[in-house]
Amino acid sequence: MKGKEQEFLARIQTHKGILYKIAKMYMDNRDDQDDLFQEMICQLWKSYDSFRGDSQFSTWMYRVAVNTAIASFKKEKKKPDKFEITTNNIGEHDEDSGLQELQIDHFYKALHKLDKIEKALVFYHLEGYSHIEIGSNLGISEGNARVKLSRAKTKLKEIIQKQGYEF
Amino acid sequence: MNFNEIQSAWNNDPENGGKVPTTLDQLKPAGLPLDKIKKNLQNEFVYQIVSIILLAFLPQLYRFDPAFYVWYYVSYAMFVSICAYYLIRLLLFYNRIRNYNANTKDSLYETYFDIRLNIEMYKTFSFSLMPFVLIFIAMFVISANKSAMIEMIQTGIFPQAVLIQMAVGFVLSMVIFALATEWWTHTFYGKYAKEIKSLLDKLKEA
Numbered sequence: 001m002k003g004k005e006q007e008f009l010a011r012i013q014t015h016k017g018i019l020y021k022i023a024k025m026y027m028d029n030r031d032d033q034d035d036l037f038q039e040m041i042c043q044l045w046k047s048y049d050s051f052r053g054d055s056q057f058s059t060w061m062y063r064v065a066v067n068t069a070i071a072s073f074k075k076e077k078k079k080p081d082k083f084e085i086t087t088n089n090i091g092e093h094d095e096d097s098g099l100q101e102l103q104i105d106h107f108y109k110a111l112h113k114l115d116k117i118e119k120a121l122v123f124y125h126l127e128g129y130s131h132i133e134i135g136s137n138l139g140i141s142e143g144n145a146r147v148k149l150s151r152a153k154t155k156l157k158e159i160i161q162k163q164g165y166e167f
Numbered sequence: 168m169n170f171n172e173i174q175s176a177w178n179n180d181p182e183n184g185g186k187v188p189t190t191l192d193q194l195k196p197a198g199l200p201l202d203k204i205k206k207n208l209q210n211e212f213v214y215q216i217v218s219i220i221l222l223a224f225l226p227q228l229y230r231f232d233p234a235f236y237v238w239y240y241v242s243y244a245m246f247v248s249i250c251a252y253y254l255i256r257l258l259l260f261y262n263r264i265r266n267y268n269a270n271t272k273d274s275l276y277e278t279y280f281d282i283r284l285n286i287e288m289y290k291t292f293s294f295s296l297m298p299f300v301l302i303f304i305a306m307f308v309i310s311a312n313k314s315a316m317i318e319m320i321q322t323g324i325f326p327q328a329v330l331i332q333m334a335v336g337f338v339l340s341m342v343i344f345a346l347a348t349e350w351w352t353h354t355f356y357g358k359y360a361k362e363i364k365s366l367l368d369k370l371k372e373a
Contacts, residue, residue: 005190009189013187016185020184033184037184038188042191042194047268050268064268067275073359103176104177107176116369120271126174137270138270139370140370153170
């Protein structure tokens with residue numbers, strides 16, 4: 001059991017970056033992100049016996065992690081003030097990495113205004129999934145996945161523009 | 168900014184957050200709706216046990232007529248059996264391992280129907296207790312007005328006002344009990360079902 005647990009945790013360690021990206025997509029403050037991160041690891045462990053190795057570990061992990069994030073609700077507690085992205089923050093970043101960092105900050109901020117299903121669509125899209133793969137993971141048809149992804153992207157674009165960023 | 172830039176920023180995002188524990192015992196998960204329902208049920212289990220223990224002393228605490236003792240404890244035994252049956256069923260139900268391997272739609276449907284089933288089971292549980300609550304109240308009322316009640320039973324004359332009071336009391340108790348059950352299930356369980364149903368609606372064909 002301990003060996004299996006260590007093997008599992010080693011795999012999670014390898015993929016923890018993507019798990020945290022999912023947590024950041026679904027939760028807008030650090031405490032909730034950490035809670036969801038732990039929740040995903042817990043659900044992955046509970047489901048680990050069902051991982052047969054037919055697919056890559058990461059493929060299986062994405063599905064369980066996204067399903068967990070979609071089924072999770074925020075804790076009912078007072079939220080601390082969120083970090084607001086303003087033009088004043090731009091100077092805090094270096095030219096190249098700073099620009100990408102700012103873009104990703106704006107992107108996450110816009111993502112938080114999408115619903116849970118739209119977030120999943122955008123996540124799979126960014127991870128390079130085809131429409132048919134996205135549909136398969138969400139349990140919807142390829143056409144439905146295509147239409148919903150397109151709408152989610154349009155919505156995301158509008159939100160980013162409303163944040164005062166050119167798109 | 169455009170989607171290519173977002174994709175590039177996403178790929179290059181050096182995400183370092185998230186601390187993987189060294190052992191799984193250190194995990195503290197509690198965010199999923201079924202886990203929250205399970206916690207609510209566990210709390211209710213404790214309250215039920217306390218209530219059952221307190222109800223065992225009700226005849227002594229409220230000085231019921233000793234003639235009611237046998238009837239009270241027969242009803243009480245049935246009441247305890249029903250409580251035990253439903254509470255064990257509800258707890259076993261939520262100790263099942265959830266399936267998050269399936270696709271999102273199937274996983275959400277499974278969760279949704281589990282919550283709906285829990286709500287219906289909970290309502291059945293509550294309504295099955297209603298007759299016992301009425302019996303206990305009736306015994307309490309009769310014991311509190313013993314001499315007047317004996318007189319009415321012996322003469323066979325029940326004043327109309329008393330009959331109306333009993334009927335109104337009976338109907339009101341039923342309505343309040345039913346409304347309280349609806350409110351309770353909606354507040355503690357229904358909101359989760361509603362949220363998951365809205366997610367399922369979003370997965371419908373565009």
